[in-house]
Amino acid sequence: MSEVELDNQRFTVTSTATGWSISGEIDASTAPRLVEAVEQLPGHDGAIVLDVKDVSFIDSSGLRVLIALAERARGEGRTVELDNPSTSVVRLLEITGLADMFGLGEPPTT
Amino acid sequence: MERRGNPESLSHVPDGLLVGAQIEPDTVNLQAHRIRWRVTWTSTSREHTKDGGHDETRGLRAMLIRVAARPSELSGIRAGVRAFVAQTGGDDRIADDLELVVSELATNVIEHTSADTISVLVERDGSGWVMEVADADDASMLDRVSLPPATSPTGRGLFVVRSLVDTLELIETATARAVRCTLSAS
Numbered sequence: 507m508s509e510v511e512l513d514n515q516r517f518t519v520t521s522t523a524t525g526w527s528i529s530g531e532i533d534a535s536t537a538p539r540l541v542e543a544v545e546q547l548p549g550h551d552g553a554i555v556l557d558v559k560d561v562s563f564i565d566s567s568g569l570r571v572l573i574a575l576a577e578r579a580r581g582e583g584r585t586v587e588l589d590n591p592s593t594s595v596v597r598l599l600e601i602t603g604l605a606d607m608f609g610l611g612e613p614p615t616t
Numbered sequence: 617m618e619r620r621g622n623p624e625s626l627s628h629v630p631d632g633l634l635v636g637a638q639i640e641p642d643t644v645n646l647q648a649h650r651i652r653w654r655v656t657w658t659s660t661s662r663e664h665t666k667d668g669g670h671d672e673t674r675g676l677r678a679m680l681i682r683v684a685a686r687p688s689e690l691s692g693i694r695a696g697v698r699a700f701v702a703q704t705g706g707d708d709r710i711a712d713d714l715e716l717v718v719s720e721l722a723t724n725v726i727e728h729t730s731a732d733t734i735s736v737l738v739e740r741d742g743s744g745w746v747m748e749v750a751d752a753d754d755a756s757m758l759d760r761v762s763l764p765p766a767t768s769p770t771g772r773g774l775f776v777v778r779s780l781v782d783t784l785e786l787i788e789t790a791t792a793r794a795v796r797c798t799l800s801a802s
Binding site for chain 2: 516531533534535563565566567569570573577593594597598601602603604607
């Protein structure tokens with residue numbers, strides 16, 4: 507596991523075994539730096555897991571980054587999954603109907 | 617659309633109407649959020665003292681934030697709105713909603729207008745909270761509130777706002793244009 511950590515005061519990105527852990531605020535201010543940060547981190551095979559339990563705030567500007575990550579991964583035949591989504595993340599994905607894109611859709615009822 | 621709340625909307629409030637006092641840390645704990653900008657309270661709170669609101673909220677009925685139209689100001693704007701909601705009887709749900717709403721609308725000011733300043737007016741009235749954010753861009757913006765395709769990177773901000781507020785309108789005067797929204801307390 508790579509010990510890459512990028513601290514930009516308002517958010518932190520840390521490389522994990524299967525993806526990245528993101529904490530802090532993701533808005534129009536931090537989103538561009540988040541993109542830069544993620545690009546510096548080592549790549550991952552298979553599904554990319556983003557641990558977002560400590561994302562204290564996210565708006566549509568932040569969501570834009572997650573969508574871009576998901577689209578890029580899909581182009582490489584991979585997926586992006588969100589792990590431990592914070593209430594801020596869950597709420598925004600529910601409003602925008604994008605939970606499925608990040609593996610957070612409703613589990614099938616049997 | 618019916619207007620409610622204080623008739624002195626952001627677009628109409630000249631600087632002379634504002635009480636230019638610095639925020640008092642013991643009144644609203646804004647220092648904890650490292651707010652760098654000055655917050656002013658509208659003198660319209662005098663009217664509200666008549667209905668007893670002054671005692672409940674120590675006279676805080678409206679907050680005006682004016683900061684440079686830069687992304688780095690967004691976090692402070694959100695913290696200020698959260699603090700105001702907490703001081704005017706709002707719970708976490710209200711704070712969460714207005715925080716997201718102001719972030720989207722202030723981002724729109726930065727990305728879609730040529731304004732140098734973001735102005736946010738938040739008022740507590742009898743039924744809930746009223747927020748106005750200026751400048752707004754052209755009047756057609758409120759038509760763009762449908763969701764874009766899932767893969768589209770942009771175009772969700774106003775949809776998010778409309779999902780959270782009770783009313784959303786564009787108000788326009790000879791000097792300014794603002795997005796005005798309301799959120800009821802219940």
